[in-house]
Amino acid sequence: MTAIWWLRRDLRLTDNAALQASLETGSVIPVFILDPAFESASARRKEFLYEGLHALDKDLRERNSYLVIRKGKPLEVLRQLLQETSTTQIFAEEDFTPYARKRDSEIERQLPLDLVNGQTVHHPAAVLKADGKPYTVYTPYSKVWKAKLPAKLNLYPAPEKINTPSNIKSEPLPRYKVSPLFVAGEKEALVRLEEFLFKRIYSYGEDRNRMDLDGTSSLSPYLRFGMLGLRQAVSAARQAIAEARGAGAEVWLNELIWREFYIQILYHFPYVSKTAFNPSLANIPWRNDEAEFEAWKNGRTGVPVVDAAMRQLKEIGWMHNRARMIVASYLVKDLLIDWRWGEAWFMENLLDGDPAANNGGWQWTAGTGTDAAPYFRIFNPVLQSTKFDPQGDYIRKWIPELRSVDAKDIHAPWEKGIKVKGYPENPLVERNKDRTLQAYKFSKEVVRS
DNA sequence: CCTGGAGTTGTCCTA
DNA sequence: TTAGGACAACTCCAG
Numbered sequence: 001m002t003a004i005w006w007l008r009r010d011l012r013l014t015d016n017a018a019l020q021a022s023l024e025t026g027s028v029i030p031v032f033i034l035d036p037a038f039e040s041a042s043a044r045r046k047e048f049l050y051e052g053l054h055a056l057d058k059d060l061r062e063r064n065s066y067l068v069i070r071k072g073k074p075l076e077v078l079r080q081l082l083q084e085t086s087t088t089q090i091f092a093e094e095d096f097t098p099y100a101r102k103r104d105s106e107i108e109r110q111l112p113l114d115l116v117n118g119q120t121v122h123h124p125a126a127v128l129k130a131d132g133k134p135y136t137v138y139t140p141y142s143k144v145w146k147a148k149l150p151a152k153l154n155l156y157p158a159p160e161k162i163n164t165p166s167n168i169k170s171e172p173l174p175r176y177k178v179s180p181l182f183v184a185g186e187k188e189a190l191v192r193l194e195e196f197l198f199k200r201i202y203s204y205g206e207d208r209n210r211m212d213l214d215g216t217s218s219l220s221p222y223l224r225f226g227m228l229g230l231r232q233a234v235s236a237a238r239q240a241i242a243e244a245r246g247a248g249a250e251v252w253l254n255e256l257i258w259r260e261f262y263i264q265i266l267y268h269f270p271y272v273s274k275t276a277f278n279p280s281l282a283n284i285p286w287r288n289d290e291a292e293f294e295a296w297k298n299g300r301t302g303v304p305v306v307d308a309a310m311r312q313l314k315e316i317g318w319m320h321n322r323a324r325m326i327v328a329s330y331l332v333k334d335l336l337i338d339w340r341w342g343e344a345w346f347m348e349n350l351l352d353g354d355p356a357a358n359n360g361g362w363q364w365t366a367g368t369g370t371d372a373a374p375y376f377r378i379f380n381p382v383l384q385s386t387k388f389d390p391q392g393d394y395i396r397k398w399i400p401e402l403r404s405v406d407a408k409d410i411h412a413p414w415e416k417g418i419k420v421k422g423y424p425e426n427p428l429v430e431r432n433k434d435r436t437l438q439a440y441k442f443s444k445e446v447v448r449s
Numbered sequence: 450c451c452t453g454g455a456g457t458t459g460t461c462c463t464a
Numbered sequence: 465t466t467a468g469g470a471c472a473a474c475t476c477c478a479g
Contacts, residue, residue: 129477137456137476209458258457280474325458364457376471377459384459433460 010226013158017118055185065162124267189222204248220352262360276368302424305385329379339366
């Protein structure tokens with residue numbers, strides 16, 4: 001018997017539940033479908049994806065198999081492929097975004113598609129309160145999530161050999177130049193995981209906030225495409241905790257649980273991709289100044305830490321987590337620009353751009369999300385910069401104009417009247433907390449009445 | 450149904 | 465210099 005293994009966001013051979021199910025059938029036809037619905041997706045993320053597909057094909061060829069690429073609407077492509085190869089079974093890892101769920105349920109009705117859970121440790125519908133409703137607060141969610149963990153997650157090892165019928169037609173795949181910072185593919189993901197687990201995890205608890213250090217795991221693009229599975233990461237984190245490999249491991253595990261938390265939020269509350277999770281904050285009177293938005297996107301707001309971060313995003317398609325909060329807070333609370341504008345810009349530019357995590361992060365910063373009482377929490381970019389980039393190294397790295405400015409002046413050059421050729425002399429706007437709080441209050445009052 | 454404790458990641462003023 | 469509490473008031477969640 002032969003099964004089609006339809007890959008989507010699980011571009012790996014290790015601990016791949018859909019591959020495992022296919023292998024149990026016999027021969028496996030690994031297929032990735034270039035869905036026209038994603039043609040308009042971020043060019044940068046597509047490059048990373050295509051490189052990841054090349055890498056996967058290579059890994060498959062080492063195991064006597066290969067990757068079949070097809071272009072078209074998944075339903076039609078799969079129907080055609082079933083006929084062409086006389087196959088009667090399709091396996092795929094369940095994906096929980098609204099688009100994926102709609103697509104898959106339609107296909108399930110017409111074709112022999114079996115969805116298996118592998119993207120998360122717990123299925124989004126499996127962690128619920130006693131009353132059967134989903135959690136909307138992280139801490140109680142994470143407690144139950146942890147309590148539900150089996151003693152050990154049994155990970156499927158990568159198979160040594162995969163039998164695939166020969167000569168199945170495949171579309172050519174464009175080749176891009178490889179980004180030196182994020183090399184796509186499972187092998188790279190595993191190398192990074194090891195490196196993180198035996199080096200940076202020790203100081204992860206503190207260093208993850210430091211924008212001037214490589215303190216984060218930098219695994220997000222790999223998790224996004226399943227080049228590394230969340231289950232693998234969780235399993236590694238637990239092992240590190242068990243071996244007492246630093247307090248950072250527990251912090252990292254919690255970060256991984258945040259991913260599942262937001263996957264689960266998007267699953268149960270799909271409206272969050274369109275509007276505020278908290279209905280009382282769905283009517284904030286945004287200023288939405290286009291020129292200010294352009295300045296923000298291009299790293300020309302005049303606030304060095306904001307500009308450094310936005311330029312980092314533009315240049316490498318990734319931004320430090322602490323920096324994401326700072327630029328998001330600046331856009332939403334200081335410029336009063338709709339968080340959805342920022343969300344969309346991040347999706348356009350982030351290699352790790354993921355609907356659930358990105359939306360969750362933006363709604364959290366905007367204060368419209370699942371967080372309980374944060375709307376008076378407005379980041380002060382200068383304080384954040386001083387705290388998490390003390391020497392200004394992060395700023396200097398991404399803003400060459402400011403390279404000769406001292407650590408004590410670089411966070412707020414305008415305060416000292418420091419003028420640098422080519423860099424804005426003053427910030428785009430003066431900080432005005434009242435303006436922000438008024439806008440939020442307005443929304444609350446509109447909804448109440 | 451009622452009750453009380455708690456809520457990722459802050460800021461800023463005061464003592 | 466540093467530690468502590470106010471910020472404003474709500475909803476979630478478990479008992």
